[in-house]
Amino acid sequence: MKVDFTLSGEPGDGDLAAAAELRRYDGIWLPEITHDPFPLLAVAASRTETIELGTAIAVAFARNPMSMALVANDLQMYSGGRFLLGVGSQIKPRITKRFSMPWSAPADRMREYVLAMREIHSWATGELLNFVGEFYTHTLMTPFFNPGLSPYGNPPIILAGVGPRMTQVAGEVADGFFVHGFTTERYMRETTLRALRLGRAAVGNDNLDGFAISGLPFIVTGPDEKHVRAADAATRKQIAI
Numbered sequence: 001m002k003v004d005f006t007l008s009g010e011p012g013d014g015d016l017a018a019a020a021e022l023r024r025y026d027g028i029w030l031p032e033i034t035h036d037p038f039p040l041l042a043v044a045a046s047r048t049e050t051i052e053l054g055t056a057i058a059v060a061f062a063r064n065p066m067s068m069a070l071v072a073n074d075l076q077m078y079s080g081g082r083f084l085l086g087v088g089s090q091i092k093p094r095i096t097k098r099f100s101m102p103w104s105a106p107a108d109r110m111r112e113y114v115l116a117m118r119e120i121h122s123w124a125t126g127e128l129l130n131f132v133g134e135f136y137t138h139t140l141m142t143p144f145f146n147p148g149l150s151p152y153g154n155p156p157i158i159l160a161g162v163g164p165r166m167t168q169v170a171g172e173v174a175d176g177f178f179v180h181g182f183t184t185e186r187y188m189r190e191t192t193l194r195a196l197r198l199g200r201a202a203v204g205n206d207n208l209d210g211f212a213i214s215g216l217p218f219i220v221t222g223p224d225e226k227h228v229r230a231a232d233a234a235t236r237k238q239i240a241i
Contacts, residue, residue: 002026009035017044021051029056038071045079054084057160061089062099065116065136072155073147081152086178088160107165109135114157114173121154164195171199176212
């Protein structure tokens with residue numbers, strides 16, 4: 001089991017990332033809430049050497065697969081191969097009313113989204129880009145725009161989900177899965193793990209070996225009573241929202 005640290009997205013996160021590495025945390029996650037996670041993770045990459053860095057999550061449908069693939073490749077380069085791309089769908093009102101982006105068949109769209117990113121990341125093979133799907137089409141990557149071969153390989157893709165359909169998609173096309181903070185032990189055992197195994201089986205994998213499962217529980221803690229009370233209030237607010 002690995003233990004990670006979550007950043008808030010504030011300017012001082014570079015110092016927090018360095019401190020988390022000194023305290024031997026395994027990874028750092030930055031959610032996309034009030035800030036774009038990618039610039040701050042680039043700063044964190046410059047302040048650290050060994051700790052893993054990831055988005056938990058970046059909103060997939062607020063971007064197209066090409067823009068997401070490019071920024072993920074950049075973070076993989078900046079971090080020296082320590083980047084983990086965590087993505088999620090969010091919900092329809094946030095995608096259509098906040099980002100003014102299309103929404104339809106989220107599980108099917110997400111499957112195609114991840115497959116499109118993987119096809120785009122194959123630029124290093126020299127193959128012509130030729131991804132044509134129901135939701136996304138990417139058929140142009142000229143040498144002028146091609147970032148070239150990364151010495152660190154492509155970043156792992158970790159997909160967030162709640163319901164069995166999106167969870168099964170994660171088992172099919174992703175390298176790992178984010179468990180929602182509200183998940184109970186029973187739901188994890190009876191629904192989540194079953195759906196992940198169905199997804200893995202659909203692509204010829206008969207187990208979850210090498211497949212990362214990351215929990216994002218609500219935790220109230222702090223170095224003293226004042227910080228615990230503040231963390232408790234923030235957690236209650238997040239659950240209420």
